[in-house]
């Protein structure tokens with residue numbers, strides 16, 4: 001990481017990462033790295049697209065386009081699985097869709113492996 005990070009509130013350089021959030025010890029400001037980069041990079045509007053380039057929204061029904069292993073288990077979400085009522089999240093690791101899959105439970109998916117139904 002060559003990016004210089006400063007607290008967007010007070011400019012303090014001694015910030016640290018806690019979970020997915022950056023925390024400033026000076027003013028206790030907490031922020032998300034993604035929204036910080038969105039300030040400087042106008043191209044990132046936070047819109048999430050599916051594998052076909054369609055815009056996804058909270059509450060959409062999507063279909064999984066690829067067999068996906070569930071981290072930390074032997075379960076696999078099969079290609080073609082329908083997932084209702086998705087919720088878009090800030091996935092710093094690319095898992096930007098939160099959902100519940102029957103038989104598996106709550107998990108996060110990558111938008112590149114789903115398509116809008």
Ligand SMILES: [Zn+2]
Pocket residue numbers: 007008009010011012024025026027028029
């Ligand atoms: Zn600060």
